[in-house]
Amino acid sequence: AKAKGKNQVVFCNEEVKAQTTRRLRLTNGLYRALDRNELFVMYQPQMCTETQKVCGFEALVRWNNPEYGLVQPLFFIPLAEQTGLIRPIGMFVFEQACRQLIAFQQTCQERLTMSVNRSVVQLKDARIVENMKKILKKTGVDVHALQIEITESATFLDEPILLERIFELKQLGLSLAVDDFGTGHSSFSRLKTYPIDQLKIDIEFVQGITTGSDKDKALIKSIIQTAKNLGMEVLAEGVETEEQLQFLSLHGCDKVQGFYFSKPLKVEEIIANNQQIAF
Numbered sequence: 001a002k003a004k005g006k007n008q009v010v011f012c013n014e015e016v017k018a019q020t021t022r023r024l025r026l027t028n029g030l031y032r033a034l035d036r037n038e039l040f041v042m043y044q045p046q047m048c049t050e051t052q053k054v055c056g057f058e059a060l061v062r063w064n065n066p067e068y069g070l071v072q073p074l075f076f077i078p079l080a081e082q083t084g085l086i087r088p089i090g091m092f093v094f095e096q097a098c099r100q101l102i103a104f105q106q107t108c109q110e111r112l113t114m115s116v117n118r119s120v121v122q123l124k125d126a127r128i129v130e131n132m133k134k135i136l137k138k139t140g141v142d143v144h145a146l147q148i149e150i151t152e153s154a155t156f157l158d159e160p161i162l163l164e165r166i167f168e169l170k171q172l173g174l175s176l177a178v179d180d181f182g183t184g185h186s187s188f189s190r191l192k193t194y195p196i197d198q199l200k201i202d203i204e205f206v207q208g209i210t211t212g213s214d215k216d217k218a219l220i221k222s223i224i225q226t227a228k229n230l231g232m233e234v235l236a237e238g239v240e241t242e243e244q245l246q247f248l249s250l251h252g253c254d255k256v257q258g259f260y261f262s263k264p265l266k267v268e269e270i271i272a273n274n275q276q277i278a279f
């Protein structure tokens with residue numbers, strides 16, 4: 001037998017070591033990222049399907065790391081969660097988004113909305129509501145134009161602490177969206193007991209429109225129908241083609257977001273294209 005192949009083990013160790021080193025360096029870097037202004041927020045337009053005009057934005061955080069370049073949130077948000085840095089980072093993103101919403105409302109269109117992502121880990125933080133409240137007060141933003149997106153996971157509606165948070169956030173006047181809806185297998189019937197304002201159809205199903213997946217199409221139709229029945233708004237994300245847009249529009253999807261209209265933009269790009277973007 002090749003036994004436990006010494007080489008193999010060594011190889012694995014090297015690989016793991018390299019990964020660990022990279023993680024460590026990034027984690028150390030993350031501690032300084034906020035102070036050094038390396039974090040910033042990009043904004044992706046959300047469109048009203050019927051009018052095809054921008055009705056709001058989703059705030060998406062980015063990290064400009066001096067050594068590794070642009071680091072994606074899917075990589076550094078988990079690091080931030082493990083280190084506790086997610087608290088200051090989350091507050092930074094929220095404050096930026098509030099201030100930017102005010103600016104967009106003043107220069108572009110006064111009824112624009114702003115959607116901010118919050119992970120389950122963030123929502124478990126006992127101080128999150130209090131901290132967000134401070135920022136709301138400090139910025140003077142119209143809280144009713146703000147939305148929080150929470151990614152659907154299998155259990156998220158079963159955790160009492162999350163439910164409590166959700167109700168607290170609602171009490172502040174914020175709207176609530178379930179992100180990546182359809183991927184977490186939470187049952188439709190449970191949804192009705194929660195104060196959810198919007199379902200965001202996951203990109204996976206939207207892409208299924210183009211690949212001709214009848215199952216994905218059926219799922220989209222049933223998500224839209226369910227949302228309507230429960231009095232919720234529905235937004236499809238990851239819309240990249242005319243065909244996808246047509247399908248979603250035909251079946252009554254309220255809002256759309258994706259590269260077909262625009263990728264996430266820097267504030268300067270939005271300001272510069274102000275005239276070309278239909279608000």
Ligand code: C2E
Pocket residue numbers: 044059060061072073074077093117118119122149151179180203237238239240257258259260263264
């Ligand atoms: P998400 O909330 O599902 O965000 C949508 C992701 O899809 C974004 O990636 C966006 O750039 C990308 N996207 C948008 N339109 C299209 C499209 O038409 N086609 C394709 N292929 N992709 C599209 P991004 O910005 O890398 O964000 C990844 C995830 O990181 C987000 O997924 C969100 O869960 C998380 N995230 C981003 N910012 C924050 C934040 O401030 N806090 C927390 N907790 N999570 C964040």
Ligand code: CA
Pocket residue numbers: 058117149179
């Ligand atoms: Ca999101």
Ligand code: CA
Pocket residue numbers: 179180200202203237
């Ligand atoms: Ca999503």
Ligand code: CA
Pocket residue numbers: 180
């Ligand atoms: Ca996602």
